[in-house]
Amino acid sequence: MLTVIVKFTVLPGRMDEFLEGLHANAQSSLRDETGCLRFDIHRSRDNEDEVLLYEIYRDQGAFEVGHRGSAHYAAWREVVARCVPDGGHVNTFGTPAFPEDLPEAHDGRA
Amino acid sequence: MLTVIVKFTVLPGRMDEFLEGLHANAQSSLRDETGCLRFDIHRSRDNEDEVLLYEIYRDQGAFEVGHRGSAHYAAWREVVARCVPDGGHVNTFGTPAFPEDLPEAHDGRA
Numbered sequence: 001m002l003t004v005i006v007k008f009t010v011l012p013g014r015m016d017e018f019l020e021g022l023h024a025n026a027q028s029s030l031r032d033e034t035g036c037l038r039f040d041i042h043r044s045r046d047n048e049d050e051v052l053l054y055e056i057y058r059d060q061g062a063f064e065v066g067h068r069g070s071a072h073y074a075a076w077r078e079v080v081a082r083c084v085p086d087g088g089h090v091n092t093f094g095t096p097a098f099p100e101d102l103p104e105a106h107d108g109r110a
Numbered sequence: 111m112l113t114v115i116v117k118f119t120v121l122p123g124r125m126d127e128f129l130e131g132l133h134a135n136a137q138s139s140l141r142d143e144t145g146c147l148r149f150d151i152h153r154s155r156d157n158e159d160e161v162l163l164y165e166i167y168r169d170q171g172a173f174e175v176g177h178r179g180s181a182h183y184a185a186w187r188e189v190v191a192r193c194v195p196d197g198g199h200v201n202t203f204g205t206p207a208f209p210e211d212l213p214e215a216h217d218g219r220a
Contacts (some may be wrong), residue, residue: 040206042113052204094152094162
């Protein structure tokens with residue numbers, strides 16, 4: 001499995017548009033990608049311009065091909081281009097230390 | 111709900127001890143705290159000394175009292191004191207932007 005923790009800084013006045021596009025991307029990813037196991041969206045508690053994501057994919061290919069190759073991802077990138085300044089998108093990649101502990105390991109998709 | 115994304119930097123030679131203590135803390139938190147809804151442990155893909163956590167609590171009290179007031183948290187803090195240098199523990203707090211989308215909102219614990 002591959003985990004992606006994402007931090008976005010959103011331009012002033014763009015948060016509603018950003019969250020609407022992000023929600024559509026998350027819902028399409030979970031519904032249409034067999035390899036997207038988790039896609040959670042959070043507002044930062046201490047920075048009103050910051051949005052945090054927690055995504056889990058079955059493997060690297062599910063992220064690089066299944067997710068980034070999808071039509072909904074292309075639409076999402078257009079939202080990011082309008083709403084996120086240069087340097088406002090930081091990805092941190094991880095792998096589960098105890099994958100058998102994750103509910104997603106037992107839901108038939110992983 | 112309250113989300114905590116944590117980044118730990120672990121001292122050289124201490125990773126096995128750190129992960130063992132962290133795993134025990136996560137398992138006790140999920141088993142014994144009614145307000146701990148999620149506790150995932152990841153190794154950073156790009157930094158072998160880094161560990162990432164993704165935790166969800168029912169509310170602030172479940173985190174501050176139920177989690178940080180527990181016996182297993184006290185034991186865990188001793189592991190952190192031995193394995194993590196000053197400045198090697200960074201918490202980022204969030205709240206779900208679409209809480210109804212989270213599986214934990216529907217599992218009877220939230």
